């Protein structure tokens with residue numbers, strides 16, 4: 001459960017630092033329907049307006065890796081306001097704690113190479129890690145230099 005108390009100078013703090021969820025899926029209930037959640041789209045922060053009796057379903061890093069980038073995890077943060085506290089409950093769905101994680105083989109082909117490295121024990125140090133945007137996922141990306149080169153030649 002997350003509680004973000006009101007703050008007299010909300011512009012000076014952030015409720016929850018920008019991050020992508022390390023889960024496969026996160027199901028979030030915005031209990032008292034107070035605004036604050038924002039997603040990053042095209043470099044801009046967009047507010048997610050709470051919708052009564054609805055869950056926010058967030059795709060996490062695990063699904064992005066396993067689907068080889070077909071489903072994208074979104075960077076998000078929470079800001080606070082000076083009037084109302086925000087209450088939310090997040091339920092995270094993970095995979096085997098110390099297992100391996102990699103793009104599903106049937107989603108990878110010669111013309112669709114794996115976008116992420118095989119990773120072991122991604123979750124082991126999860127709680128010790130700082131929230132840092134999408135950087136933990138970016139560290140696992142495979143650069144396809146040949147594809148870039150081909151793109152430059154083709155264009």
Ligand SMILES: O=C(O)CCC(=O)C(=O)O
Pocket residue numbers: 002016021026028037076078087088090
């Ligand atoms: O409190 C919220 O609305 C978001 C919480 C969140 O992003 C998280 O728990 O990962």
Ligand SMILES: [Fe+2]
Pocket residue numbers: 019020021026076
């Ligand atoms: Fe989150």
